[in-house]
Amino acid sequence: xxxxxxxxxxxxxxxxxxxxxxxxxxxxxxxxxxxxxxxxxxxxxxxxxxxxxxxxxxxxxxxxxxxxxxxxxxxx
Amino acid sequence: xxxxxxxxxxxxxxxxxxxxxxxxxxxxxxxxxxxxxxxxxxxxxxxxxxxxxxxxxxxxxxxxxxxxxxxxxxxxxxxxxxxxxxxxxxxxxxxxxxxxxxxxxxxxxxxxxxxxxxxxxxxxxxxxxxxxxxxxxxxxxxxxxxxxxxxxxxxxxxxxxxxxxxxxxxxxxxxxxxxxxxxxxxxxxxxxxxxxxxxxxxxxxxxxxxxxxxxxxxxxxxxxxxxxxxxxxxxxxxxxxxxxxxxxxxxxxxxxxxxxxxxxxxxxxxxxxxxxxxxxxxxxxxxxxxxxxxxxxxxxxxxxxxxxxxxxxxxxxxxxxxxxxxxxxxxxxxxxxxxxxxxxxxxxxxxxxxxxxxxxxxxxxxxxxxxxxxxxxxxxxxxxxxxxxxxxxxxxxxxxxxxxxxxxxxxxxxxxxxxxxxxxxxxxxxxxxxxxxxxxxxxxxxxxxxxxxxxxxxxxxxxxxxxxxxxxxxxxxxxxxxxxxxxxxxxxxxxxxxxxxxxxxxxxxxxxxxxxxxxxxxxxxxxxxxxxxxxxxxxxxxxxxxxxxxxxxxxxxxxxxxxxxxxxxxxxxxxxxxxxxxxxxxxxxxxxxxxxxxxxxxxxxxxxxxxxxxxxxxxxxxxxxxxxxxxxxxxxxxxxxxxxxxxxxxxxxxxxxxxxxxxxxxxxxxxxxxxxxxxxxxxxxxxxxxxxxxxxxxxx
Numbered sequence: 001x002x003x004x005x006x007x008x009x010x011x012x013x014x015x016x017x018x019x020x021x022x023x024x025x026x027x028x029x030x031x032x033x034x035x036x037x038x039x040x041x042x043x044x045x046x047x048x049x050x051x052x053x054x055x056x057x058x059x060x061x062x063x064x065x066x067x068x069x070x071x072x073x074x075x076x
Numbered sequence: 077x078x079x080x081x082x083x084x085x086x087x088x089x090x091x092x093x094x095x096x097x098x099x100x101x102x103x104x105x106x107x108x109x110x111x112x113x114x115x116x117x118x119x120x121x122x123x124x125x126x127x128x129x130x131x132x133x134x135x136x137x138x139x140x141x142x143x144x145x146x147x148x149x150x151x152x153x154x155x156x157x158x159x160x161x162x163x164x165x166x167x168x169x170x171x172x173x174x175x176x177x178x179x180x181x182x183x184x185x186x187x188x189x190x191x192x193x194x195x196x197x198x199x200x201x202x203x204x205x206x207x208x209x210x211x212x213x214x215x216x217x218x219x220x221x222x223x224x225x226x227x228x229x230x231x232x233x234x235x236x237x238x239x240x241x242x243x244x245x246x247x248x249x250x251x252x253x254x255x256x257x258x259x260x261x262x263x264x265x266x267x268x269x270x271x272x273x274x275x276x277x278x279x280x281x282x283x284x285x286x287x288x289x290x291x292x293x294x295x296x297x298x299x300x301x302x303x304x305x306x307x308x309x310x311x312x313x314x315x316x317x318x319x320x321x322x323x324x325x326x327x328x329x330x331x332x333x334x335x336x337x338x339x340x341x342x343x344x345x346x347x348x349x350x351x352x353x354x355x356x357x358x359x360x361x362x363x364x365x366x367x368x369x370x371x372x373x374x375x376x377x378x379x380x381x382x383x384x385x386x387x388x389x390x391x392x393x394x395x396x397x398x399x400x401x402x403x404x405x406x407x408x409x410x411x412x413x414x415x416x417x418x419x420x421x422x423x424x425x426x427x428x429x430x431x432x433x434x435x436x437x438x439x440x441x442x443x444x445x446x447x448x449x450x451x452x453x454x455x456x457x458x459x460x461x462x463x464x465x466x467x468x469x470x471x472x473x474x475x476x477x478x479x480x481x482x483x484x485x486x487x488x489x490x491x492x493x494x495x496x497x498x499x500x501x502x503x504x505x506x507x508x509x510x511x512x513x514x515x516x517x518x519x520x521x522x523x524x525x526x527x528x529x530x531x532x533x534x535x536x537x538x539x540x541x542x543x544x545x546x547x548x549x550x551x552x553x554x555x556x557x558x559x560x561x562x563x564x565x566x567x568x569x570x571x572x573x574x575x576x577x578x579x580x581x582x583x584x585x586x587x588x589x590x591x592x593x594x595x596x597x598x599x600x601x602x603x604x605x606x607x608x609x610x611x612x613x614x615x616x617x618x619x620x621x622x623x624x625x626x627x628x629x630x631x632x633x634x635x636x637x638x639x640x641x642x643x644x645x646x647x648x649x650x651x652x653x654x655x656x657x658x659x660x661x662x663x664x665x666x667x668x669x670x671x672x673x674x675x676x677x678x679x680x681x682x683x684x685x686x687x688x689x690x691x692x693x694x695x696x697x698x699x700x701x702x703x704x705x706x707x708x709x710x711x712x713x714x715x716x717x718x719x720x721x722x723x724x725x726x727x728x729x730x731x732x733x734x735x736x737x738x739x740x741x742x743x744x745x746x747x748x749x750x751x752x753x754x755x756x757x758x759x760x761x762x763x764x765x766x767x768x769x770x771x772x773x774x775x776x
Contacts, residue, residue: 017315020308023560025483027318028140030178035322040345044354045450048459050565054322055335056178057344057565059446064560 001072003049003065006039012070013037014053019067026064030054037070080121080129082162083241086151086186087170088179089137090439090566092198094118095228095575096170097134100237107582115150119162124242133162139178141185141280142314144483152284155189156277166192166244168237173199173208173225174567176333180325181318183219184252188276192247193221194240200225200233207336218328220248229572252324255279258317262305279317283310347568351443361444365466368431369535372470372501376423383423387416406603414599417681418592421471424501426584428470432463433579437571445563455543456550458482458561461491465542468498469535471587472739476746483562486555490546492746496739496756497542497732499535502680506730507534509684513706514723530727537731598678602686605649613646657711663729663765664722664772666711676735683730713776721775725768732764 006012014035017027031037031053040057041050047062085100087093097105101120108117118134135154136147143149154160155167167186171179176197187193195215203210203225216223222240226233255275256263266278282305305313350356395408435441441463449459460482468475475495482488499507508531515527608614621639644650652674653667660670672686687705708717734740740753747753 020311023483023562024142024311024314024318025139025144025560025562027315028142028178028181029562029564030322032319032322041348041352043352043446043450044357047450048446048561048563050348050352050446054177056175057567059442059449059561059563059565061449061561064562 001070003037003039003051003060003068003070004062006037006049006070006072008039008042011036011038011073013073015069015071017068022064022067026060026068029058030056031068036073037068078123078127078129080131081165081241081244083130083132084154084162084164084167085132085134085170086167086182087137088139088172088175088182090564091137091170091172091175091179092228092572093137093170094134094578095572096196096198096226097132098574098578099228099231099234101132107586110150115147124238128242130241131162133164138182140182140318143284145480147480149284152280155186155191156280164191166194166241166247168194168196168241170196170198173197173203173210174206176210177322177325177329180219180328181321184321184324187219187221188251188253188255189280190249190251190274190277192244192249194237194244194247195219195221195223196233196237197223197225198228201227201230209334211332215328215332218332219252220250222247251276253317253320257320258313262313283314344567348443351440352447357443357447361447364431364435364440368428368466369469371427371431372424373504376427379423380420383416383420387412387419391416405607406600409607410600410603411596414596414603415592417599417679418588418596421501421681422584422588425470425587426580428467429474429580429583430576432467433576434571437569437575439566439568442563442565446565449561453487455546456487456490456553457494457546458484458487458491460561460563461487461546464491464495465498465539468495468500468542470501472496472498472500472736473742474583474587476739476742480746483560486550486553489553489555489747489752490549492743493549493752493756494542494546496734496736496760497538497545499538499731500680500736502736503534503538503730505681506676506683507531507727509705510718510723510726513718514720534727534731541732598675598682602649602675602682605652606644606647609643609647610651611646614643617643617646662772663768664710664713664719664725664776666708666717668708669717669726673729673733673735676730678737680730680735719776721772724775725772728771729764729768732760732767734760734764 001012003012003014014031014033014037016033017031022031035054037054038052039049040052043050043059048059049062049065050059051057051065085093085097087096097118097120101122104122105118105120108119109115110117115136119131121129121131124130133154135151138148138151141152141155143152154162155164157163169179169183169186171183183193183195197210202208210225212223212225222243224233224237224240226237256267258279263275263279267275270278351360391408391412394412395404398404398407432441435444444462445459447459448462452459452461461479463481464475464478467478472495475498476492479488479491479495482491511527511530515530517525517527519525520529613620618639621642622635645654649671650667653671656670656674657667660667660673665673668687672683675686676683705718706716709715710717710719710722734756740757743753743756744750
C-alpha cells in the first residue's frame with residue numbers, strides 16, 4: 001500500500017523508498033523510512049493530498065504519493 | 077575604525093526569517109538584486125557593539141543546500157565561495173519552534189561547511205500556547221553551538237542573538253555528520269584526490285551538478301580510484317545523507333524537546349476545514365479575489381485621480397512659469413507626463429502587493445495552491461501558477477518573477493508564457509477610454525451597466541485566454557520533465573504589520589524604478605519625435621497654416637489646434653504613422669491610432685498619452701481627449717473613427733497583443749533565452765491582429 005491509498009485521518013509508517021522518481025525535496029521534508037505519515041485532507045477533485053509527515057504539514061500530488069510505500073497503523 | 081563582519085541569515089521558508097531580518101536591521105536595509113539575476117538581495121549594516129559592525133545579508137529561504145531553484149541556488153553559491161565579498165564570518169540559521177525538526181536539516185548542512193553557525197529559534201512566543209518545551213542548554217551541547225530563542229513578533233531575544241554573533245569565534249566548527257559515513261570508499265578516494273579540501277564542500281560541488289544543471293560548475297575529473305557516480309547513484313547517496321542527518325536530529329531532539337501534540341494542531345484543523353472545503357474553499361477564494369479587484373479598481377481610483385491632477389498641475393505650472401523653449405517643452409510635455417504615467421500606477425500596485433503579502437504571511441496562499449492544483453494542471457500549469465496569474469492583473473513583471481516558485485520547469489514556462497494575457501493595470505486606461513467612446517452608458521434590463529459589463533468581459537477574456545493558451549502550450553511544448561510538487565502547508569499566523577509594510581514599499585519601489593525607467597525614456601523619445609520633423613514643412617507649419625484659405629475663418633484657438641495637428645502630421649512620428657497606415661486600416665484605425673499602438677509596444681498605458689499628444693490637445697483633461705477622439709473621422713471610410721466596430725477591434729487588439737518591453741525583458745531574464753519572449757511578441761501580437769481584423773470586418 002502507498003500513501004495514495006490512505007483514507008482521510010489514517011496514519012501509517014513509511015516503508016522502504018525505492019523509486020528514483022521520488023523528489024529529494026520530499027525526503028528533506030521528512031518523508032523517510034520509519035517516519036509516521038497522516039493523511040489530513042484530500043483536495044477537491046481527489047488531488048493533491050494534504051499530509052502530516054514527521055510533524056511537517058505538506059501537500060503532494062497523488063502521482064508522487066503512489067511512489068511511497070507505507071504500512072497502516074491499527075485502529076482509525 | 078571599527079571592525080566589520082559578514083553575517084548571513086539562512087532559513088527555511090515560513091520561519092519568519094525576513095521578520096527576523098527586519099527586527100535586526102530596522103529601516104537601514106538596502107534591497108537590490110544579485111548580479112546578473114533577478115533574485116532579490118536584502119542587506120544592511122548594523123552596529124553590534126562599540127567596536128564591531130555587521131553586514132547582514134538575508135539569503136533566500138531554502139529547505140536544504142540541495143538547490144532546486146534559482147533563489148535557492150544563491151544560498152549555496154555564496155556558502156561555497158570563500159572569495160565572495162559577502163562570504164559570511166558567521167551564519168545565523170533562523171528556524172521556527174513548531175518545525176524545529178525539519179529546520180535542523182538545513183542547520184546541520186550549513187554547520188558541516190565549517191562555518192560558525194548560530195541557531196535562532198523564532199516564534200518562541202508560541203511555545204507555551206502550543207505546549208512545547210525545549211531544553212536550550214542540552215540542545216546547545218548536542219549541536220555544539222549557540223542557540224537563541226527569539227520572537228520577531230514580540231521583539232524579544234535579539235540582544236542575546238546579537239551577543240552570540242559577537243562571540244562567533246567561540247563557536248565550535250565541528251561537523252554534525254561525518255561526511256565519509258555516507259559512502260566510505262567514495263569519500264576516502266575524494267579525500268585522497270583533494271587532501272586540502274573540506275569533504276562536505278566537495279560533495280556539494282559534485283551533487284549540485286545533478287540538481288542544478290544550469291550553472292557551469294567544475295566537474296571533478298575522473299581518476300583511477302575516483303570513478304564518477306551516475307546521477308542515480310548520487311541521488312541515492314543524497315537520500316542516504318538525508319536519512320543520516322535526520323537520525324542525528326531525531327536523537328538530538330528526543331532528549332531536548334517535548335511537545336503536546338493535541339495543543340499543536342487544534343486551531344489549524346478547524347480553519348483548514350473551512351478554507352479548503354470543497355465548496356466553501358472556492359467561495360472564500362472567489363470572495364477574496366473579488367475584494368482584491370475591488371481594491372485595485374475601485375479604491376485605488378481616489379489616490380490615482382489625485383496623482384493625475386497633481387501631475388497635470390505641475391505640467392501647467394512649469395509650462396507657464398519657465399521661459400519658453402525646448403527644455404521647458406521637454407519637461408512639461410515629455411518628462412512630467414512621463415513620470416506621471418508611472419506614478420499613477422503606484423496605488424494599484426501597492427494594493428496588490430498589500431493583499432498578496434497578507435495572503436502569504438497568513439499561510440492562506442498555500443491553501444489556494446492546494447485547492448487549485450488539480451484544476452490548473454488540466455491547463456498545463458501548477459496550483460502555484462495562481463499567484464502569478466492573480467499578480468498579472470496588476471502587472472506582468474512581478475507576476476513572471478512570482479512563477480519562480482514553481483518547481484517543474486514546464487509548468488513554470490507555461491505560466492510565464494501565458495501570464496501576459498491577464499488584464500494588467502496598464503490596459504485599464506486604454507479600455508476605459510475606448511469603452512466610454514463606443515459602448516453606450518446605458519443599463520441592460522435597468523440593472524447592469526453595459527460599460528461595466530464590457531470591462532468585466534474583457535477581464536474574463538484575458539484570464540480565459542491565458543488558461544486556454546496554457547492548455548495549448550502544454551501540448552505543443554516537448555519538454556521532458558518530472559512533475560513534482562511538494563508544498564509546505566504552514567501554520568496560520570496573523571500577519572506582522574511591519575513585514576507587510578516593508579514588502580509593499582519595496583515592491584512598489586522596484587516597480588516604479590524598474591518599469592519607470594522605460595516608460596520615462598519612451599515618453600521622452602515620443603515627445604522628441606512628435607516635436608521635430610524631417611522637412612521644413614514642420615518648421616514652417618505656422619506660416620503654411622495661417623496663409624491657407626480657411627485660416628481666416630478660424631478663431632485663434634482653433635488656429636492653434638490646426639497648426640499643432642499640421643505640425644504633427646509632418647513630424648517624424650507623423651511620417652512613420654502614415655507609413656504604417658495600410659497595415660492598420662483593415663482593423664478600422666487611422667495612422668494616429670497606429671502610432672499610439674506602436675508606442676504602446678513600450679508600455680500599453682502610453683496609448684492614451686500618445687493620443688493626447690497626437691490629437692494635439694492642449695490640456696490633458698480626459699474629457700477633452702475623449703471629445704477630441706469622438707470627433708475624429710475615419711480617413712478611408714468616412715464617418716466617425718471610433719465606432720462600435722473599430723472600438724471593439726481596438727479593445728481586442730489590446731487584450732491579446734504583447735505590448736510591453738519590460739515584460740519581454742523580464743521573460744528573457746527568467747528563461748535565459750530570447751526564444752520565449754519572441755514567441756510571445758509575435759505569437760500574441762499576430763493573434764491580436766488577426767482577431768481584431770476579423771472582428772472589424774464582421775462588425776463593420
